[in-house]
Amino acid sequence: MPGVVQSLLWQILKLSMNHGGNIYRFARRLGCLPEQVLDFSANINPEQPVDLSCLQGVQLTPYADPDYGQLKQAINQRYPVPAGVDLELFNGASAAIFALLRGLQPKDLVLYTPLYGEYAHIAGELGCKVHNIDRFGQIMADIPQHSTVIFVNPSTPDGRLYELRDLLAKWQAADCTIIIDESFLDFSQADSVAEYTAHYAKLYLIKSLSKFYGCAGIRIGFILAVTAAIKELQRFEPAWKLSSLDMAYMRQALANTAFIERTRRQTAHLRDLLHHALQNSGLFDKIYPGQANFLLARLADGGSGYQLQEQLEPSRILIRVCDNFEGLDESHVRFAVKDELAIARLAHSFKNINK
Template sequence: MPVNTMHGGNIYQFARRIGCLPEQVLDFSANINPQQAVDWVSLRTVNLTPYADPDYSQLKQAFKQRYPYPANADCEVFNGASAAIFALLRFLRPRQLLLYAPLYSEYVRMGRQLGCQLSFINRFDEDLDAVIPRGSTVVFVNPATPDGQLYDLHPLLLRWQQADCTIVIDESFLDFCLSESAMESISQYDKLYVIKSLSKFYGCAGIRIGFVIAAVSAVNALKQYEPSWKLSSLDMAYMQQALVNTDFIAQTHQQTAILRQLLHQALCDSGLFEHVYPSAANFLLARLPGNCDGHALQSALESERILIRVCDNFIGLDQRHVRFAVKDQHTIEQLAYALAHV
């Protein structure tokens, strides 16, 4: 099966097609916090003349303060979560790659490029207690994408460990949930890798920063394949300020819950969807009925400059599945009006 690498957030291509400016697009396709954690004015004093710290010392210190991990663990920084995914799979070079789908297409694409033997467990249709190939590399996204379901990983982690698996947990959207990270389990299992993305929660998709957290020995080995200066001084300065903004963190948790409910109500009130999936993240997945097509819905919304995410390139989903990011109240109200007139 060919992999469609289409990704949410390509407002530039969409704007060119419908004849508007990118900033005029109401972008429900990219799951980015509508608020930002840092005022750009505070970054004017960043010194861009010298090379940035190749060890990312201050950034890593701020990261560990925000996300405490076990004493036997360390972290490595990457130019975004996508770069972390590609680098980690290249490093691990798994023979068998078990993917709990639907999930990000990057894992499928990289697994095929590496010649991995791919297998899938459909989270929607299959029992999560399905047989695990012994010694395989398992990838699980929590909260899941594109539906936002939050899973209790403790029983799954135990089963994977008993099968001697290498485990990759992608927590790109966990910050939107009041839930503990899988990082703590690294203290009991040194074949566990956790991926964190910071751009989504902190509202800065243009600042490309992601982390891999794993046992110290694993991170040291991973570093040997990585170049120096993967991040700019501006990237690091922004994220160091964002990580210590505790008021922003609390406000986002409260705001996301309220706006997600408002979005859920708008989707239900439209009468267009046969099911809206419950979510713990900052997006909602909805399913159109019968032979309805998400691409047709997207076409119908173009006159209002609304961009959504049709999820037919996710393993296990089809063109009936569409995803909507949580946006600010006014933007959600504009969506509700548009859906009511489709």
């Protein structure tokens, strides 16, 4: 019977950790408040560029602008859009991913793994034939002609930053439709592939604004592509996808340009602190080098991330086990970059774990 109970508890753990950031289910299990959870599972900037007081003057009576004119202008100033290129806004990057794949209806979908599981899930719903390519060992492998390829840069869950010039040339030579997800690129100094969108009509760039700007509750993402492709995508989109409050907050956030460099410096510093905490714990035999706001680590001796999560529960710490990423198993765990106090609490909690 104890073995059955343990198995059931682990199944509950797995259900609660299929995606990072489900602090509500985790808190219910622990019998605490969500705000008492120290969430290392969700890769959200711990800092925000503006205070919620910026929303006090927002008028809620009129309908919001269905063309999102002011928000698009703010995005264009933050992320320069090449001539002949346009963007479409969505209620978060996940909605953008689904809308784009639904519109493209690809027959062959090439996923460079390990990869965020939402892409494979959507591909299954749409009946695509999925071709997984291990970017750790076979990144230049052959791909089907005329396929649709998806590449996340920096990657998740390991945060590696790639130079894409050779891959872009390879994909174009195969006449592929290309989707680049740059949801975590703002945490680095690297250049976007946005300039390439003006020169290749089948290149789509996806960005999430919630990660960098620390506002997962503000659901805004966008797709950048040539104007004709965006117009085709808009044919199937409803009006008023975003609320007046969402747009007002994001316009203020984008206007705080000093926040960009400050966040990059802070993330690099805190990522180093997190790396040291993981390394000094003695629990991991590999910590993947990353350039985003998270680190992937592999537990030594085939250890289980679910067992580690169970051991961290007395400290009310939630982590992300990465066994639902293609090519990884439950020995792989991901930690978001948090503030110094949170990292210190994690390091202290590691000391109470039996090695």
